Amino acid sequence: MLAGAGAILVFFYFLAPILAPFALAAVLAYLLAPWAAWLHKQGLPRVLCAAAMVLLACALVLGLVLILIPVLEREVLALDAQLPAMVAQVNDRWAPRLEQWLGISVRLDAASLRALALQQVGQQDVISALLARFGNGGLAVLEAAATALLIPVALFYLLLDGPEFARLIEQGIPRRWHAQVLQFLGEIDAVLAQFLRGQLTVMLLLALYYWVALSIAGLDSALPIALLTGLLIFIPYLGFTLGLTLAAIVALLQFGLWHAVVLVALVYGCGQVLEGFILTPRLVGQRIGLHPLAVIFALLAFGHVFGFFGVLVALPASAMLLVALRRIRRRYLASDFYQQP
Numbered sequence: 001m002l003a004g005a006g007a008i009l010v011f012f013y014f015l016a017p018i019l020a021p022f023a024l025a026a027v028l029a030y031l032l033a034p035w036a037a038w039l040h041k042q043g044l045p046r047v048l049c050a051a052a053m054v055l056l057a058c059a060l061v062l063g064l065v066l067i068l069i070p071v072l073e074r075e076v077l078a079l080d081a082q083l084p085a086m087v088a089q090v091n092d093r094w095a096p097r098l099e100q101w102l103g104i105s106v107r108l109d110a111a112s113l114r115a116l117a118l119q120q121v122g123q124q125d126v127i128s129a130l131l132a133r134f135g136n137g138g139l140a141v142l143e144a145a146a147t148a149l150l151i152p153v154a155l156f157y158l159l160l161d162g163p164e165f166a167r168l169i170e171q172g173i174p175r176r177w178h179a180q181v182l183q184f185l186g187e188i189d190a191v192l193a194q195f196l197r198g199q200l201t202v203m204l205l206l207a208l209y210y211w212v213a214l215s216i217a218g219l220d221s222a223l224p225i226a227l228l229t230g231l232l233i234f235i236p237y238l239g240f241t242l243g244l245t246l247a248a249i250v251a252l253l254q255f256g257l258w259h260a261v262v263l264v265a266l267v268y269g270c271g272q273v274l275e276g277f278i279l280t281p282r283l284v285g286q287r288i289g290l291h292p293l294a295v296i297f298a299l300l301a302f303g304h305v306f307g308f309f310g311v312l313v314a315l316p317a318s319a320m321l322l323v324a325l326r327r328i329r330r331r332y333l334a335s336d337f338y339q340q341p
Contacts, residue, residue, distance in 0.1 A: 021147050023313055025154035028057055029162060031196065036159050050159035054152050064227065071224040072246070078253050184323060191319040198284035206230040206275055210243065213267045219250055233275065244268050294318065 207230025
């Protein structure tokens with residue numbers, strides 16, 4: 001048993017980059033399967049149900065990209081245009097104060113910052129940059145495109161043949177373990193469903209909070225920034241960091257240095273408190289009995305070992321471990337070793 005588990009881990013470790021699109025498709029299929037099953041119950045052929053769910057997922061991703069890319073491009077170009085003035089303000093106003101208060105001598109150079117921060121984007125638009133990258137590394141671009149195309153194809157077949165795959169796996173379980181394995185898988189499914197529902201609720205509520213808070217603050221592009229922050233919040237630090245960075249850039253261009261720091265710190269500080277102390281513990285942790293720190297540890301640990309594939313399988317693996325630990329604890333509490341004085 002242990003040898004088989006070790007072989008599976010080694011297999012995942014060496015093939016993690018190849019398995020990543022299949023794992024992402026499996027996660028999406030798990031989320032979309034109930035909707036596909038509902039459409040099938042309404043009389044729609046299964047192939048059309050699978051196709052409809054794939055089109056829905058692609059439309060959502062494409063819509064998010066079309067919302068975010070123009071905002072990112074506009075803010076980068078605006079930052080590039082205003083960078084010399086902001087650098088001059090820092091050198092004239094803040095550098096003397098830092099030297100007076102802390103004894104630190106700071107002198108910024110706009111050209112160096114532009115080359116470092118904007119990575120030679122300058123006045124290029126996104127399409128030109130992509131074409132330049134395609135010319136320099138066409139093979140890498142083709143590989144990325146092939147991976148992106150593989151995800152909807154794998155998603156379609158998982159939705160189409162998912163019940164058949166489940167039936168084949170169920171038939172392959174030894175009969176003496178059949179009832180226990182099905183019960184174990186059912187408990188894992190219940191834990192995952194509760195977690196995903198709770199996490200989706202947290203994401204939507206945080207996106208709504210950041211939209212309202214940034215709109216009240218008068219920040220341009222409040223909706224795209226809120227969507228980016230809320231929808232990526234399930235990956236520790238990623239959604240918060242990207243949203244914070246983009247909001248800071250927009251606020252800096254609108255209000256100036258001091259106001260931007262106060263505004264963004266207030267909005268995102270309250271958002272972190274709302275997420276960490278209210279939403280996630282109540283909507284996620286209490287539902288599945290898994291502490292938020294355990295979720296973060298699982299995501300970081302699996303991501304460190306297996307890369308992006310590890311991030312995708314971290315939650316199912318955590319659910320399996322949680323269910324297994326609950327069973328071990330029940331058996332331990334019912335054992336003579338524990339009960340005998």
